[in-house]
Amino acid sequence: MLRSYLRSLVSGPVAVQLRRYTVVGTTTAGVQMLLLWLFVDVTALNYLVGATVAIEITIVMTYVLNNAWTFASIQNTGRRNYLVGLLKTNLVRGTAIPIQLGVLYALVDWQGIQYLIANAVAILLSGVYRYVLDVKWTWGRT
Numbered sequence: 001m002l003r004s005y006l007r008s009l010v011s012g013p014v015a016v017q018l019r020r021y022t023v024v025g026t027t028t029a030g031v032q033m034l035l036l037w038l039f040v041d042v043t044a045l046n047y048l049v050g051a052t053v054a055i056e057i058t059i060v061m062t063y064v065l066n067n068a069w070t071f072a073s074i075q076n077t078g079r080r081n082y083l084v085g086l087l088k089t090n091l092v093r094g095t096a097i098p099i100q101l102g103v104l105y106a107l108v109d110w111q112g113i114q115y116l117i118a119n120a121v122a123i124l125l126s127g128v129y130r131y132v133l134d135v136k137w138t139w140g141r142t
Contacts, residue, residue: 020070021131024062029123032058036119047115051104055097063089063138071139085138092133096126 032054039050063086067075076085100122107118 017070017135018131021066021134024065024070025127025131028058028062028065029120031061032123033116033119037116040115047108048101048105051101051119052097055093055100059090059093060086062093066134067139074139076139088138089134092138093130095133096130099126099129 035054035057036047036050039045039053040047043050045053066089067082067085076082100119103122103125104115104118107113107121108115111118113121
């Protein structure tokens with residue numbers, strides 16, 4: 001059973017979905033990093049406030065891209081389903097915000113790590129959590 005599951009991560013529909021999710025996540029993580037840099041270094045916003053705003057902006061962007069490409073075969077269509085999916089992903093990713101901000105704060109304030117590097121680590125650590133909940137709840141598939 002474990003062997004077949006691991007094989008499905010390398011080839012098959014789950015592998016394709018996971019690769020697409022990773023591409024979307026990497027792209028939106030880059031956007032989030034750029035936004036965070038703009039908010040902190042250009043507008044002098046506190047890094048935690050800037051991260052919160054950048055996260056919310058990329059939550060919407062991530063949903064749009066994942067719904068259109070990653071989960072194209074099971075995408076949320078129609079106005080109501082699309083908005084319900086957006087609400088669900090906001091709840092999923094919203095619950096990951098404290099995880100991401102907590103890691104960011106701990107790495108910056110307790111460990112002295114530069115905020116952009118700390119944010120990249122926080123994105124990675126909260127990424128698995130977001131993927132599992134998005135797959136199971138936002139798009140209702142395993």
